[in-house]
Amino acid sequence: xxxxxxxxxxxxxxxxxxxxxxxxxxxxxxxxxxxxxxxxxxxxxxxxxxxxxxxxxxxxxxxxxxxxxxxxxxxxxxxxxxxxxxxxxxxxxxxxxxxxxxxxx
Amino acid sequence: xxxxxxxxxxxxxxxxxxxxxxxxxxxxxxxxxxxxxxxxxxxxxxxxxxxxxxxxxxxxxxxxxxxxxxxxxxxxxxxxxxxxxxxxxxxxxxxxxxxxxxxxxxxxxxxxxxxxxxxxxxxxxxxxxxxxxxxxxxxxxxxxxxxxxxxxxxxxxxxxxxxxxxxxxxxxxxxxxxxxxxxxxxxxxxxxxxxxxxxxxxxxxxxxxxxxxxxxxxxxxxxxxxxxxxxxxxxxxxxxxxxxxxxxxxxxxxxxxxxxxxxxxxxxxxxxxxxxxxxxxxxxxxxxxxxxxxxxxxxxxxxxxxxxxxxxxxxxxxxxxxxxxxxxxxxxxxxxxxxxxxxxxxxxxxxxxxxx
Numbered sequence: 001x002x003x004x005x006x007x008x009x010x011x012x013x014x015x016x017x018x019x020x021x022x023x024x025x026x027x028x029x030x031x032x033x034x035x036x037x038x039x040x041x042x043x044x045x046x047x048x049x050x051x052x053x054x055x056x057x058x059x060x061x062x063x064x065x066x067x068x069x070x071x072x073x074x075x076x077x078x079x080x081x082x083x084x085x086x087x088x089x090x091x092x093x094x095x096x097x098x099x100x101x102x103x104x105x
Numbered sequence: 106x107x108x109x110x111x112x113x114x115x116x117x118x119x120x121x122x123x124x125x126x127x128x129x130x131x132x133x134x135x136x137x138x139x140x141x142x143x144x145x146x147x148x149x150x151x152x153x154x155x156x157x158x159x160x161x162x163x164x165x166x167x168x169x170x171x172x173x174x175x176x177x178x179x180x181x182x183x184x185x186x187x188x189x190x191x192x193x194x195x196x197x198x199x200x201x202x203x204x205x206x207x208x209x210x211x212x213x214x215x216x217x218x219x220x221x222x223x224x225x226x227x228x229x230x231x232x233x234x235x236x237x238x239x240x241x242x243x244x245x246x247x248x249x250x251x252x253x254x255x256x257x258x259x260x261x262x263x264x265x266x267x268x269x270x271x272x273x274x275x276x277x278x279x280x281x282x283x284x285x286x287x288x289x290x291x292x293x294x295x296x297x298x299x300x301x302x303x304x305x306x307x308x309x310x311x312x313x314x315x316x317x318x319x320x321x322x323x324x325x326x327x328x329x330x331x332x333x334x335x336x337x338x339x340x341x342x343x344x345x346x347x348x349x350x351x352x353x354x355x356x357x358x359x360x361x362x363x364x365x366x367x368x369x370x371x372x373x374x375x376x377x378x379x380x381x382x383x384x385x386x387x388x389x390x391x392x393x394x395x396x397x398x399x400x401x402x403x404x405x406x407x408x409x410x411x412x413x414x415x416x417x418x419x420x421x422x423x424x425x426x427x428x429x430x431x432x433x434x435x436x437x438x439x440x441x442x443x444x445x446x447x448x449x450x451x452x453x454x455x456x457x458x459x460x461x
Contacts (some may be wrong), residue, residue, distance in 0.1 A: 017410065046407055050400045057396050058418070061389040063425065063438075068418035070401055073411025077404070 017075050017092040018044070026084030028052050035090065051079040051088055110136040110157035110230045115147040115173065116189070117165040121212070125160065125189070128219050132227050144168030144176075151181055157230055163190040163197055171197075174204045185229045189215070205265045205304040246297065247326065247357045249305065251383065254278045254322050259310035264297060266304075271297045274314045280325070281316040290317035291325060298329045323361035357382055363455045366423055366438040373398060373434065383438075394436045397427055415449060426452040 020034035028048055035044060058065045069078040071093075078089040114125045122140040129138050136157070141147045145168060147159070159177060163170035170188060177184055187208040188201045198209050208225055215222045246264065250273065253260060257278035264271045264285075271285030271293065283293035318325070360368055360382050367383030371391035381387030401413040416427040424439045426448050437452045 050404055057393050061393040062386050064420055065418040066420045070416050071414040072405055075410035
């Protein structure tokens with residue numbers, strides 16, 4: 001024992017997907033969060049920045065949105081507009097998120 | 106070899122001909138300009154050489170501008186025409202548009218805003234000749250009718266195609282009557298839909314007009330699409346113009362049948378390539394679609410979340426679903442009361458039929 005760990009010390013380079021919710025004010029600052037504190041803050045800031053950007057650009061395109069969801073193969077990001085800010089839900093997906101996928105028998 | 110469009114200027118005042126020529130030298134496409142001072146010479150020159158655009162004065166001795174324009178419209182239906190006059194009379198404006206001119210400009214307006222005049226002329230020079238209805242750039246007649254209906258307008262659309270004139274009566278967003286080529290009602294509407302190009306103008310609404318059409322515009326579009334498909338020549342290929350026109354009708358009928366509000370198909374690489382129906386805001390929506398794709402790719406890479414499957418959004422007015430594709434991404438809008446759990450499948454179905 002210990003032989004393998006001597007040679008394979010590093011952690012597997014798999015990043016955990018964020019799960020939980022964030023509340024962001026109109027300035028893009030995170031007000032509350034239920035995301036694990038160990039999750040990289042830089043990545044959360046990226047999510048917040050991009051969500052706010054998409055809301056703003058939808059308004060500029062004369063298509064203001066109250067809510068949108070970005071469905072990735074393994075993560076769903078749902079953002080709901082809230083008085084200029086937003087509440088953002090991050091939900092890891094265990095199966096592909098096709099909404100009308102038939103139930104398995 | 107690079108070819109330049111040719112513009113013919115007709116004005117009996119030599120000083121104005123010079124002013125015009127000087128202004129037109131500022132056009133980015135550097136067209137070749139010729140100038141004549143009588144209607145007879147203008148017609149003779151148009152007979153002798155191909156021109157793209159005629160800029161015509163109205164008040165002239167012997168043959169006036171309206172006479173020239175009526176001759177030109179019959180003999181050179183593809184020629185773009187601009188009226189440039191000092192006559193500030195609405196009647197002349199209306200008569201000129203009835204003759205199918207593309208633009209009506211006052212000489213005083215040119216002096217005040219030459220750049221806008223140049224932009225309009227450049228747009229006319231650059232626009233494709235084959236199809237489309239003048240009056241609103243790059244819009245098909247079906248687009249125009251749908252826009253009037255969606256905005257619940259009351260208006261009379263007068264449509265001119267060469268010597269042919271048709272009218273559509275729209276009352277509070279509903280098509281109530283049509284007249285074309287001696288036909289009335291649905292038959293007239295079907296004839297108008299077969300026109301691939303023309304000019305149109307909005308006239309005052311006629312609320313007392315007798316109603317002869319009781320079907321919805323969407324139902325009539327579907328029927329027309331079906332008729333055109335059945336009437337298509339099965340033995341030989343359509344001309345490009347006919348094929349485009351049939352495709353246009355089919356796409357519109359498809360959007361109407363599926364109940365979508367609009368469709369915007371945009372290419373990530375070729376930003377100018379936007380194919381859109383049911384919206385006047387295609388450019389901005391296509392830009393938003395591209396931006397979402399960029400953001401999604403960035404997030405996907407950073408978060409290791411896998412490829413983007415789709416994006417769905419909603420507001421009080423509508424629901425939208427963005428479906429990324431290999432070459433094109435599609436943004437499809439649905440009514441706010443459309444069942445949310447069916448949007449993905451419905452959008453996939455619509456998109457699959459879109460380019461087929």
